Amino acid sequence: MSIRITPLTDPDHTHSSRRLAWLASHPDGTPAGSAFLRLSSRPGQAHRAELNLTVHPAERRRGVGTLLLAAAVGAARDDDRSSVFAQVEAGSAGDLFLSVRDFRRVLTLTYARLPLAEIDPDELAEIVERPHPGYRLASWDGIVPDELAVTFAASRRAMDDMPMDETDYGTETWDVDRVRAVARAVGDRGDLLHTVVAIDESDGSIAGFTELVVRGDGRGDGQHYGTGVLPEHRGHGLGLWMKAEAIRQARERHPALDGLLTDTADSNRHMRAINDTLGYAPTHRAYGYQLDL
Numbered sequence: 001m002s003i004r005i006t007p008l009t010d011p012d013h014t015h016s017s018r019r020l021a022w023l024a025s026h027p028d029g030t031p032a033g034s035a036f037l038r039l040s041s042r043p044g045q046a047h048r049a050e051l052n053l054t055v056h057p058a059e060r061r062r063g064v065g066t067l068l069l070a071a072a073v074g075a076a077r078d079d080d081r082s083s084v085f086a087q088v089e090a091g092s093a094g095d096l097f098l099s100v101r102d103f104r105r106v107l108t109l110t111y112a113r114l115p116l117a118e119i120d121p122d123e124l125a126e127i128v129e130r131p132h133p134g135y136r137l138a139s140w141d142g143i144v145p146d147e148l149a150v151t152f153a154a155s156r157r158a159m160d161d162m163p164m165d166e167t168d169y170g171t172e173t174w175d176v177d178r179v180r181a182v183a184r185a186v187g188d189r190g191d192l193l194h195t196v197v198a199i200d201e202s203d204g205s206i207a208g209f210t211e212l213v214v215r216g217d218g219r220g221d222g223q224h225y226g227t228g229v230l231p232e233h234r235g236h237g238l239g240l241w242m243k244a245e246a247i248r249q250a251r252e253r254h255p256a257l258d259g260l261l262t263d264t265a266d267s268n269r270h271m272r273a274i275n276d277t278l279g280y281a282p283t284h285r286a287y288g289y290q291l292d293l
């Protein structure tokens with residue numbers, strides 16, 4: 001079987017990353033698979049590359065994936081990246097494929113789902129209404145209101161020590177422009193971004209946040225993005241409180257929504273405890289693999 005690997009021009013450039021792409025095809029042009037390599041240019045993450053590689057199910061176990069992988073890893077080396085990261089479902093072909101390469105397993109994530117129909121509204125209300133002296137909840141849709149933008153960007157630091165096991169994740173840097181750009185990108189693709197925050201009443205700054213993305217038509221499953229509480233505000237139950245409020249709002253505002261999806265590193269004990277308390281049930285597990293260059 002002679003397979004040709006063609007580098008493609010990928011228009012998916014953002015202000016903070018670009019993507020390289022390759023197509024694997026037969027001599028007659030029939031596609032067999034593709035690979036994408038995302039190269040971040042953000043300070044603190046410019047050493048990383050993220051790989052997404054797929055071979056058509058009818059073309060597998062014939063070396064196509066190996067050829068695509070070689071092209072992507074070569075490009076990561078040429079770009080002076082020090083690691084290539086890929087995420088695969090546990091027990092999948094991708095898991096088996098990467099485990100026999102030089103990749104090592106660096107992260108275990110559990111995916112969990114909360115079926116909204118099974119929620120007990122009284123139990124949820126009890127959590128949301130529990131007093132948290134010194135804090136209040138606030139929320140918005142889409143882009144952060146101007147008066148909260150500076151402390152919202154500053155609160156993203158809460159994610160810096162999120163357990164990522166052995167993943168060479170680096171540190172993300174945030175500013176007001178970036179939090180606005182992320183929210184704009186979600187809106188531009190037609191989805192709804194709901195953010196709930198806990199505000200420190202002593203100075204009006206944001207102590208923690210949780211983000212939920214719902215399809216524009218309010219159907220299917222919503223996807224939780226980040227939840228974080230700044231280190232100096234941990235231990236007061238703010239994570240559980242904010243996530244409970246996000247669920248309450250989702251139920252109320254999107255009656256056709258089926259469920260909410262979340263994924264958490266197995267080593268993230270505190271976030272997993274919050275998800276368990278709120279009734280999220282594990283659906284599957286995924287692994288992060290990393291190749292150190």
Ligand SMILES: CC(C)(COP(=O)(O)OP(=O)(O)OC[C@H]1O[C@@H](n2cnc3c(N)ncnc32)[C@H](O)[C@@H]1OP(=O)(O)O)[C@@H](O)C(=O)NCCC(=O)NCCS
Pocket residue numbers: 051052053054055056059060061062063064065066067086087088089092093094095096097098100
């Ligand atoms: C993972 C994937 C890219 C592999 O593509 P492929 O063309 O079948 O891979 P190759 O034929 O080059 O290499 C296969 C080697 O990986 C391992 N492997 C791949 N799939 C496997 C499977 N289902 N069971 C056991 N081993 C497997 C084997 O060692 C195999 O060598 P062998 O066939 O000589 O035994 C393909 O299954 C796929 O597209 N999966 C869905 C997307 C995905 O998980 N991508 C992973 C990285 S982002």
